[in-house]
Amino acid sequence: MKLAHFDPADFLANHWQQRPLQIRNPWDDWQCPVDPDELAGLACEPEVESRLVVQPEPEIWALEQGPFDESRFADLEQCPWTLLVQAVDHHVPDVAALLSQFRFVPNWRIDDVMVSYASAGGGVGPHFDQYDVFLIQGRGRRRWRVGQHCDDNTPLRPHQDLRLLADFEEAAVYDLEPGDILYVPPGVAHDGVALDDDCMTLSIGFRAPSRAELVTGWSDHVLDQLGDDDRYADPGLVLQPNPGEITPEALDRLQAMVLAALGDRDQFARWFGASNSTRKYPEIDWQPEAPLTADDVRDALAAGIPVLRNPASRFAFVRQDAGVLLFVDGEMFECAGEGARLAETLSAADEVIVGETSDQGVELLLALVNMGSIAFAGDEDDA
Ligand code: SIN
């Protein structure tokens, strides 16, 4: 299925990371993929990240962290509230299926699907996020106000738990009905208020590493490989008039030592692919009770059983020479030939009928099944 009146190439050129876009119900026959009871049930689970924002008075927002006791939802009637549940796609296959419409953005940029459920007047307050988001109206109606561009210097209200904007410069207002979508770029102020009870919003969230995260992560990794005897050396040191000077030549050599250690592109690709594919929530475990064997994999393939990707797993690859490096859940697989084609196929779709494959392909599938990153349909634990 494709989103109607939505052109991904045009969107990427003119809106992505630039300006908001309202997409009026582009679905064939929009059905909200999760219901409020199911969401409340997830918010009671200890391994699921959930929050409740309650508004006892206008302009006052109070945050409670989940997991919640069921009884908490019974006392909620009096004031506006919003329940927010993270990574619902990891638990509800119909929510995970929504992501296939947004794969015009690469896998490694996709984070997860957060779902909120609010009573009339409920919202999380005016704020900005560091990330791109598609806000899909699941049920009910929500009014989104979109405002100014914000950054680290934008003034915030004093609040213990929430990063709420001190000022909101309204630039546009969008009333979303079920199936409508609003794209909001990073740093753009927004404020969504439920227009009725039974207001559900699904947020397709993206991620982007900060420069600080990249520098710390990569340099820590490089540091682990450096020995104590890899050290500054200056054979042929020339006499200098003032012993107090650190000469430009010395500085060049010192800086070159740092840049050379950090500048290895191949190692960087390996480190980034592995670290970026680490799971955010490792809990959804599809690992088989007893490890499968290569023959089990061959039998499942011969029977035409589809391979499913664990929705909590992260798949991405990097091309290398004739093959690819496949990254799954923090692990790297060097794949060539048939194995490389299979790695590309698995990275492109969350359900694949593999059919016949080489021994290399079987080995790759076997490793991934036993890690719990894929399963043959029918064997997945949480789907
Ligand atoms: C919501 O769903 O109420 C909040 C989503 C957001 O503003 O990022």
Ligand code: CO
């Ligand atoms: Co937001």
